Amino acid sequence: MLPYPDTLLRGIGRNLFLLACLALIPSLISAAPRDQSRWDRKYATEEFLFGTQPIRFLVENVHLLPKGRALDLAMGEGRNGVYLATQGFDVVGLDISLKGLNKAHLLAKHNNVKIETRVVDLENHQLEKNTYDVVLCTYYLQRNLFDQIKNALKPGGMALIETYNIDYLRYANFSRKYLLEPNELLEIFKDFKIIRYQAYDDGKEAYSSIIAQKPKGN
Numbered sequence: 001m002l003p004y005p006d007t008l009l010r011g012i013g014r015n016l017f018l019l020a021c022l023a024l025i026p027s028l029i030s031a032a033p034r035d036q037s038r039w040d041r042k043y044a045t046e047e048f049l050f051g052t053q054p055i056r057f058l059v060e061n062v063h064l065l066p067k068g069r070a071l072d073l074a075m076g077e078g079r080n081g082v083y084l085a086t087q088g089f090d091v092v093g094l095d096i097s098l099k100g101l102n103k104a105h106l107l108a109k110h111n112n113v114k115i116e117t118r119v120v121d122l123e124n125h126q127l128e129k130n131t132y133d134v135v136l137c138t139y140y141l142q143r144n145l146f147d148q149i150k151n152a153l154k155p156g157g158m159a160l161i162e163t164y165n166i167d168y169l170r171y172a173n174f175s176r177k178y179l180l181e182p183n184e185l186l187e188i189f190k191d192f193k194i195i196r197y198q199a200y201d202d203g204k205e206a207y208s209s210i211i212a213q214k215p216k217g218n
């Protein structure tokens with residue numbers, strides 16, 4: 001016997017619902033939770049994996065950065081964000097790893113400063129617009145974040161980015177998609193004023209760094 005039309009429609013609706021649920025599964029089991037447990041495991045040691053000292057590019061150029069609110073993306077154990085706090089910035093750090101951020105708070109305490117932190121998956125997060133004087137992002141390359149970084153800066157605010165570039169393949173195995181191409185940072189920030197830029201290679205490591213300022217009129 002054929003089903004009545006309303007039974008048939010309910011059946012189709014149920015199937016569509018099931019299909020929609022199936023389509024959602026890949027995003028529910030996306031890389032992010034794996035990244036979180038991977039980084040939490042890495043940081044589950046007293047040792048600071050990336051050291052407690054800020055990167056040289058930041059120390060050498062901190063006097064150029066506009067004082068105020070600083071956002072440290074993928075802050076990790078806080079070596080750079082905590083340094084900015086010691087220099088008088090109000091620092092907010094975001095990272096997927098609570099273990100990393102807990103160590104950042106320990107480092108802040110050790111330096112007699114306070115920082116604010118939030119556990120956030122940057123792959124699924126919107127940064128507040130026109131909020132920060134400085135946005136810092138070191139050794140974390142998520143290309144679709146750059147537009148958000150630009151929008152998160154106040155006019156006149158500065159982005160400071162540093163991470164490995166493709167020359168690093170001479171010294172280490174690394175996934176190429178997480179390495180900067182030649183001049184890539186210059187291209188990304190071509191609508192900003194370039195304050196400092198370097199492509200550095202010391203025979204052991206190769207990375208690119210930029211400080212770029214958002215136009216004051218925007």
Ligand SMILES: C[S@@+](CC[C@H](N)C(=O)[O-])C[C@H]1O[C@@H](n2cnc3c(N)ncnc32)[C@H](O)[C@@H]1O
Nearest residue numbers: 039050074075076095096097121122123138139
């Ligand atoms: C190589 S570490 C760099 C940490 C810090 N920026 C530094 O230079 O010391 C990369 C950081 O990215 C964080 N991370 C990885 N995936 C992330 C995601 N989807 N959202 C937020 N943070 C993430 C990790 O937890 C880790 O702290």
